[in-house]
Amino acid sequence: MCEARVRPPLKSITFVVMDIQDCSEIWQAHSGIMQHATEQFTNCVRTHLLETSGYETQRQGDAFLLVFRSSNDALHFCVSVQRDLMTYDWPPALELLPAAETVTRHSQPIFRGIR
Numbered sequence: 001m002c003e004a005r006v007r008p009p010l011k012s013i014t015f016v017v018m019d020i021q022d023c024s025e026i027w028q029a030h031s032g033i034m035q036h037a038t039e040q041f042t043n044c045v046r047t048h049l050l051e052t053s054g055y056e057t058q059r060q061g062d063a064f065l066l067v068f069r070s071s072n073d074a075l076h077f078c079v080s081v082q083r084d085l086m087t088y089d090w091p092p093a094l095e096l097l098p099a100a101e102t103v104t105r106h107s108q109p110i111f112r113g114i115r
Contacts, residue, residue: 005054014074016054018045018081019063020114022099031040033091037114044084051075086112 019025020041027034045064049056053074058065068074090113094100103111 007013012070013066014068014069014071016066016078017063017073018066018078019061020099022097023062023114026094026097026114029097030093034105035096037090037094040088041085044081044088048077048080051080070081082115084113085115088113089111090114 016075020038023034023038029039042063045066046056048054049066053069054073054077055067056064059065065072066077068077086109090100093114095102100112102109
């Protein structure tokens with residue numbers, strides 16, 4: 001957990017709750033792939049937590065409960081994580097699943113891989 005590196009915010013705070021979309025279904029279909037994908041997701045979350053002074057209050061499975069000093073920090077964190085996850089080299093079998101396929105809007109990718 002990141003609390004050893006970042007002190008918890010004490011005044012006005014913003015919560016972020018996040019987990020991997022359709023994680024249970026993906027685990028059932030591709031447990032080997034999801035082990036690695038979940039590790040990548042966790043590393044991505046924790047890297048961006050440090051960059052945005054976020055605080056990990058709780059983790060259960062793939063779900064995180066995070067706290068930020070401001071809504072701007074929380075928003076920056078969320079956008080940074082999603083952008084970073086789009087650059088990962090996901091296994092082709094994972095990208096074939098509806099919860100991990102590439103989603104585009106106006107010909108621009110907005111999601112790719114787990115999210």
